[in-house]
Amino acid sequence: MIDRHHMTWCPGCGNFAILKTAHEVLSELLPDPRSYVVVGGIGQAAKLPHYLSRCNAFSGLHGRATANAVGIRLANPKLRVILFSGDGDLLAEGGNHFLHAIRRNIGIACFLHDNQVYGLTRGQASPTAWSGMSTTVHTLGVAARPYDPLVMALAAGVRFAARTTVADLGHLRETLAETLRFGSGFALCQILQTCPSFNKERSVAWYKEHTTALDPGHDLADPDRALAAARSLPGGKIPLGVFYRSEATAYEQSHPALGPQTLVERGLAHRFTGQDLEELLSPEVSAP
Amino acid sequence: MGIQSVATVAAGLFSSLGYRVRVLNDFESRIVGGYTFTQMLVSTGQALCVPSLPDLVFCIAPSVLPTDLASLPAETLVFTDTAKLGAVPANVVPFPASTLLPPGQRRAENMLYLGAMAGILRIAVDALAPFIASRFARKGDAVVQANLAACRAGHAHAASLAGDDLALAQASLPPGRALSGNEALTLGAVAAGVGLYAGYPMSPATSIMEGLARLSAQRGIFVEQAEDEIAAANIALGAAYAGVRAMTATSGGGLSLMTETVSMAAIAELPVVFVNVQRPGPATGLATRTAQGDLSMVLSMGHGEFSRAVLTPGTPERAFVAAQKAFYLAEKYQVPVFLLSDQHLADSLVTCTGLEVVPRFQERFLKTTSDLEEPSQVRRYLDTPAGVPPRPVPGLTNDLVVADSHVHDELGHITEDPEVSGRLLARLAGKERRMVADMDLPEVAFDQPASPDVLLIGWGSTHGALRHATVRLRESGLSANHLHFHELHPLDWPRVAEMLRAARTTVCVENNATGQLARLLRSEICFNPTHTVLRWDGRPFYADRLLDAIRRLAP
Numbered sequence: 001m002i003d004r005h006h007m008t009w010c011p012g013c014g015n016f017a018i019l020k021t022a023h024e025v026l027s028e029l030l031p032d033p034r035s036y037v038v039v040g041g042i043g044q045a046a047k048l049p050h051y052l053s054r055c056n057a058f059s060g061l062h063g064r065a066t067a068n069a070v071g072i073r074l075a076n077p078k079l080r081v082i083l084f085s086g087d088g089d090l091l092a093e094g095g096n097h098f099l100h101a102i103r104r105n106i107g108i109a110c111f112l113h114d115n116q117v118y119g120l121t122r123g124q125a126s127p128t129a130w131s132g133m134s135t136t137v138h139t140l141g142v143a144a145r146p147y148d149p150l151v152m153a154l155a156a157g158v159r160f161a162a163r164t165t166v167a168d169l170g171h172l173r174e175t176l177a178e179t180l181r182f183g184s185g186f187a188l189c190q191i192l193q194t195c196p197s198f199n200k201e202r203s204v205a206w207y208k209e210h211t212t213a214l215d216p217g218h219d220l221a222d223p224d225r226a227l228a229a230a231r232s233l234p235g236g237k238i239p240l241g242v243f244y245r246s247e248a249t250a251y252e253q254s255h256p257a258l259g260p261q262t263l264v265e266r267g268l269a270h271r272f273t274g275q276d277l278e279e280l281l282s283p284e285v286s287a288p
Numbered sequence: 289m290g291i292q293s294v295a296t297v298a299a300g301l302f303s304s305l306g307y308r309v310r311v312l313n314d315f316e317s318r319i320v321g322g323y324t325f326t327q328m329l330v331s332t333g334q335a336l337c338v339p340s341l342p343d344l345v346f347c348i349a350p351s352v353l354p355t356d357l358a359s360l361p362a363e364t365l366v367f368t369d370t371a372k373l374g375a376v377p378a379n380v381v382p383f384p385a386s387t388l389l390p391p392g393q394r395r396a397e398n399m400l401y402l403g404a405m406a407g408i409l410r411i412a413v414d415a416l417a418p419f420i421a422s423r424f425a426r427k428g429d430a431v432v433q434a435n436l437a438a439c440r441a442g443h444a445h446a447a448s449l450a451g452d453d454l455a456l457a458q459a460s461l462p463p464g465r466a467l468s469g470n471e472a473l474t475l476g477a478v479a480a481g482v483g484l485y486a487g488y489p490m491s492p493a494t495s496i497m498e499g500l501a502r503l504s505a506q507r508g509i510f511v512e513q514a515e516d517e518i519a520a521a522n523i524a525l526g527a528a529y530a531g532v533r534a535m536t537a538t539s540g541g542g543l544s545l546m547t548e549t550v551s552m553a554a555i556a557e558l559p560v561v562f563v564n565v566q567r568p569g570p571a572t573g574l575a576t577r578t579a580q581g582d583l584s585m586v587l588s589m590g591h592g593e594f595s596r597a598v599l600t601p602g603t604p605e606r607a608f609v610a611a612q613k614a615f616y617l618a619e620k621y622q623v624p625v626f627l628l629s630d631q632h633l634a635d636s637l638v639t640c641t642g643l644e645v646v647p648r649f650q651e652r653f654l655k656t657t658s659d660l661e662e663p664s665q666v667r668r669y670l671d672t673p674a675g676v677p678p679r680p681v682p683g684l685t686n687d688l689v690v691a692d693s694h695v696h697d698e699l700g701h702i703t704e705d706p707e708v709s710g711r712l713l714a715r716l717a718g719k720e721r722r723m724v725a726d727m728d729l730p731e732v733a734f735d736q737p738a739s740p741d742v743l744l745i746g747w748g749s750t751h752g753a754l755r756h757a758t759v760r761l762r763e764s765g766l767s768a769n770h771l772h773f774h775e776l777h778p779l780d781w782p783r784v785a786e787m788l789r790a791a792r793t794t795v796c797v798e799n800n801a802t803g804q805l806a807r808l809l810r811s812e813i814c815f816n817p818t819h820t821v822l823r824w825d826g827r828p829f830y831a832d833r834l835l836d837a838i839r840r841l842a843p
Contacts, residue, residue: 034663034685034686035683039526047702050701054663056682056683056690057691057700058526058690059692059693060525060691061522061549067514067523071484071486071523071526072526072527072530074510074527075484075531079682096515097519100514100515100519255510257505257507257508257510264681264683264684266483270650272478274645276479280503281465
């Protein structure tokens with residue numbers, strides 16, 4: 001991690017807790033920094049790959065991080081691909097890529113920083129903003145209903161779905177680790193996060209008061225129950241935990257073009273001659 | 289697609305027998321039916337450009353005849369199902385197609401006409417068999433046999449017609465192979481070692497994706513049909529970061545969606561090949577027609593200032609080489625490279641005889657070793673004397689690699705430092721000056737005259753039409769030459785200016801409405817072509833009409 005002085009996050013930003021926890025969990029679970037790439041898009045959350053400092057990192061365009069992550073994973077499935085980005089980046093600008101990465105079930109661990117606002121552009125509503133939230137743009141309150149990323153992802157068939165918060169560092173750590181341990185495709189971890197500059201209502205205290213652990217008897221393998229649990233508000237509180245986990249074949253594990261060699265390895269070994277061209281053309285008809 | 293099957297089989301046949309063939313495919317933006325036609329020029333010499341009026345017409349749908357017959361010269365012979373015509377017009381050959389077909393074989397009717405074509409041209413029917421077998425092999429032996437039988441029936445009938453006027457002269461050239469521009473471009477990408485292709489279906493580019501998909505398992509090429517063009521470009525970008533040769537192909541509308549990613553490829557110094565198979569715009573335009581309307585777009589698209597290369601091959605053979613070179617330039621200079629084709633080049637079948645595999649274009653320019661003892665982020669964006677930074681492959685060595693869309697420091701991290709920003713942006717813009725050394729000057733058709741009275745100037749798919757016109761002008765005693773841009777950016781413009789200024793009269797011919805090459809010549813070298821000949825209705829130039837247009841201009 002780089003020192004705080006060089007970070008552009010506001011004092012008290014929930015991103016600090018996510019960065020520190022991510023750093024610890026990555027060091028423990030993926031001790032070889034050559035073995036993974038951390039991907040981000042644009043926004044305050046998406047700067048996290050820059051601040052980890054001892055990793056491969058891809059910091060792309062606004063909304064496109066998921067598509068970049070897909071490309072990296074297809075090119076080299078020996079690299080774990082870990083995505084950290086915000087609710088605006090992943091759900092607004094990048095909403096289509098998010099849904100289709102889930103549809104593919106490609107091996108990406110996706111950490112969604114959810115603070116309901118756009119921080120870097122100074123406080124507009126994100127797709128997860130609650131109805132009635134007042135912002136510099138929505139001066140009369142947000143008229144639309146919030147987008148629930150877990151519900152969307154589960155409906156789209158995601159194989160791993162979890163929710164945690166920066167207000168409970170132990171839970172955050174445990175859930176980040178659980179998400180990284182998932183090896184069967186796309187894993188989504190929604191992190192409810194504070195923004196002390198533009199979302200003063202959802203403070204650490206608010207999250208502590210308004211979240212609760214998912215029922216310990218929750219059946220992790222049942223997608224319908226997972227969906228119901230993700231939508232539920234037991235005692236008026238947002239449930240936290242792993243909602244769904246189902247082993248499956250990841251996209252990159254089933255494609256005939258991806259054998260034991262990665263595309264990168266194949267590319268490095270590529271030699272093509274006139275003889276190869278003849279062979280390519282030969283299944284077609286030659287002169288009678 | 290019935291008529292296109294005829295053309296594909298016939299083009300393969302004639303090319304293999306040593307003829308030179310050029311096939312124009314004209315079809316509507318629909319799946320089945322519509323008014324579809326194919327024009328084929330067969331020559332014992334060169335087949336550069338299809339004339340507007342044919343010697344022979346094969347019409348599977350007699351209902352369109354009244355319109356078409358009126359525009360045909362009296363000497364043109366027409367084959368159609370005369371069993372379905374009331375009165376048979378003068379130039380229609382008696383050919384009761386529906387009665388010649390074996391019962392229940394209506395679907396093979398197109399092969400009946402192919403047989404008739406071979407028969408009237410006095411080509412032995414046995415020469416056709418392997419081509420038909422190959423074309424229909426996937427559909428099983430029964431379909432192959434039905435089509436062969438139809439072909440033989442048509443051949444027997446046409447061969448029995450009196451007169452050898454249309455018998456083809458013996459071919460004396462070596463055999464070739466009929467390939468479309470998209471097929472050649474696809475093979476070029478395979479030769480270059482494309483590892484990942486990401487795209488979204490869009491005419492007339494789709495057959496590139498389908499061609500690579502057919503080779504996917506065999507060659508280990510990943511073909512990803514993305515959710516949209518923005519995803520396609522960004523998946524390619526991610527793969528390029530990981531160290532794979534990556535490309536996407538689309539048409540103008542799809543490329544518009546990729547604009548921001550082009551800019552990203554430039555600042556992150558990641559090599560991505562963007563193929564634009566042009567069709568007329570604006571917006572949805574004409575989906576299955578041709579245009580050279582996106583040259584200005586690819587020369588300037590993407591916000592900010594950065595280097596790029598633009599390749600504009602004029603023939604399938606050149607498209608084969610251009611696809612290889614596109615990857616080479618992209619990786620050598622770490623820039624986005626545009627390969628501009630169009631529907632005319634993409635869908636026309638042309639006899640190819642020399643497909644050149646260029647081993648030099650397979651060089652990767654990747655850094656695959658590290659000096660670091662411990663894994664650590666490497667100076668990926670180091671300024672080097674070569675003007676292009678080292679490009680390590682993430683995961684391969686101790687080099688940890690950062691890519692970033694912001695202005696960044698040497699490690700790839702966000703910075704707003706004016707000196708660092710200035711240095712980075714100068715490098716991005718300055719690569720073009722170095723790239724010039726790798727770019728080909730325009731092709732000049734004939735050594736002499738070096739200072740012609742008339743110089744025809746073009747780029748991309750108009751190559752055959754311009755070459756044909758030049759040959760005809762020279763045959764008529766005019767001092768004419770043809771200068772063609774198969775690559776358009778960056779170029780050694782002072783040299784180009786010398787080449788152009790040697791001519792007395794210059795005619796710039798383009799398949800667009802505003803003369804985009806002419807405008808480029810004005811802006812780069814203050815050169816104003818004497819004349820422009822432009823066509824922008826979605827159709828290619830025809831040999832006779834283009835020649836007429838030029839003759840009206842030239843002295």
